[in-house]
Amino acid sequence: MAHTTVATAPGKSIWDGGVSPMGASYGKLMMWFFLLSDAFTFSGLLITYGLVRSSHQAYQGTIDAFTFSTEYWPVPEKVFEAVPFLHGVELPLVFVGIMTFILIMSSVTMVLAVEAGHRMDRKAVEKWMLWTILGGATFLGCQAWEWTHFIVGTGTPTVKTIFDSVTGVSQQIDVYGANLHVNQYGPQTFANFFFFITGFHGFHVFSGVLLNFLIYYNTVTGVYDRRGHYEMVEKVGLYWHFVDLVWVFVFTFFYLV
Amino acid sequence: MAHHSNEPQVTVLPPDRAKIMHLWKVAGILLAVTVAEFAVAFLVPHEFHTTRVAIFVAMTIVKAAYIVGEFMHLKHEVKVLIWSILIPMVFVVWMLVAFVYEGMKLSDIRFF
Numbered sequence: 001m002a003h004t005t006v007a008t009a010p011g012k013s014i015w016d017g018g019v020s021p022m023g024a025s026y027g028k029l030m031m032w033f034f035l036l037s038d039a040f041t042f043s044g045l046l047i048t049y050g051l052v053r054s055s056h057q058a059y060q061g062t063i064d065a066f067t068f069s070t071e072y073w074p075v076p077e078k079v080f081e082a083v084p085f086l087h088g089v090e091l092p093l094v095f096v097g098i099m100t101f102i103l104i105m106s107s108v109t110m111v112l113a114v115e116a117g118h119r120m121d122r123k124a125v126e127k128w129m130l131w132t133i134l135g136g137a138t139f140l141g142c143q144a145w146e147w148t149h150f151i152v153g154t155g156t157p158t159v160k161t162i163f164d165s166v167t168g169v170s171q172q173i174d175v176y177g178a179n180l181h182v183n184q185y186g187p188q189t190f191a192n193f194f195f196f197i198t199g200f201h202g203f204h205v206f207s208g209v210l211l212n213f214l215i216y217y218n219t220v221t222g223v224y225d226r227r228g229h230y231e232m233v234e235k236v237g238l239y240w241h242f243v244d245l246v247w248v249f250v251f252t253f254f255y256l257v
Numbered sequence: 258m259a260h261h262s263n264e265p266q267v268t269v270l271p272p273d274r275a276k277i278m279h280l281w282k283v284a285g286i287l288l289a290v291t292v293a294e295f296a297v298a299f300l301v302p303h304e305f306h307t308t309r310v311a312i313f314v315a316m317t318i319v320k321a322a323y324i325v326g327e328f329m330h331l332k333h334e335v336k337v338l339i340w341s342i343l344i345p346m347v348f349v350v351w352m353l354v355a356f357v358y359e360g361m362k363l364s365d366i367r368f369f
Contacts, residue, residue: 023335036342043349047356054360055367063303077298093298100291108284111328115277119270225267241328245321252317256298257310 031235035242038204042246045200046253049193056187068158070175074186076255082149096255099142100247103205106135107244110212114237117230122219125233129216132240136209143202150194153177158184194254201250204243211236283327290316 014021022029057072066078077092084095109131116124157174160182164170175184183191215236224230297312326332331339 021335022338022341024338029338032338032342036345039346040349043352047349047353050353051356051360051363054357055363057364075303093295097291097295101288104284104287104291107324107328108280111280112277115273115280119272120267121269121272122267124272222265226265228265238329241324244328245324248317248320248324252294252313256294256313 025231027231027235028238031238035238038242039246042200042249045193045197046249049197049253052189052193056189068185070158070160070183070187072186074190076257079150079185080146080255082154084145093255095142095146096251099139099146100251102135102139102142103244103247106132106139107241109135110237110240114230114234117224117233120225120230122222122225125219125224125230126216129212129219129233133209133212133216136205136212136240140202140205140209143198143205147195147198150191151177151179153184197250197254201243201246204246208236208240208243211239280327283323287320287323290320 024032053073059066059072059075063075063078066075068074068078080096081090081092082095083089083091109128113125113128113132116128153176155176157176159172160175161170161172175182177184178191178194180192180195182188185191215233218224218232219230224232294313294316297309297316301309301312303309325342331342
């Protein structure tokens, strides 16, 4: 399909109909253009994060002396340093590194499923799709844990000063964890962006797992054998790799920078 | 066995060893770059913020190129398709530059 030789009648261009100028099926092209539009959506979110972050005061002191404050933008590796079952141990970025590893590996198993599909090897497609689904589900589980930790907080409160402009009275409150109203780690928008960006990505992973399961189901029931090709594996594969691609950017711009 | 004739005749081809090895090689590169990112995160001090960001962005682009080019197979598609996907990304680059610049100007004037 991808290697169809393009033959045109004399005096006609490949755009005059009858051949596929882009050498890809309708479904694959539409997946590509959908992903392009989705890339714009994620770019919008991440770039707005960049705008808001660069408009806030950055932390000035040394890394060792860092404490949470609502006055300046936090250093991400100080926020994301917890690992399940290792309570109280500071392991910056280790857990998110494990999540990155899981997602990259599930992308590899997906591309192996696509390769098996090209060979009409049903057993191999089933095997690799199952690994991919497992990887996606594990990632979602990790994210649920990370969200819970982020919402509950570190156990040590951050003091925030609230000024009431009506009465003119300032009061100080202890903030534990983060949600859309308060945030112990830094400015409120930091928590909001965390929920929106990782949440929107997590939603993509979730729908990706559902699509992968659908493909697995159709493979097991022999739909693609009867159809004569496994192109659906390729199309959903494109989507799954895109989810991995977005995570690469989220990992860099939210957790590392 | 009675239903055997209703089943589609499927010819399963043997695994393409070279292609599979290539895919694992790409996976190895992706993981190696991720490990290198961790090394930079902990070895390059935070005082060199610009250097850190430059290295992270460069490594992210390398990873993105491998995922899109090899896993999503874009590198091996027809040229028209490659450019149809890549050229619109110019808008994203411009948006990034414009908005982050705007953000830095905002930080000069905000007082909260």
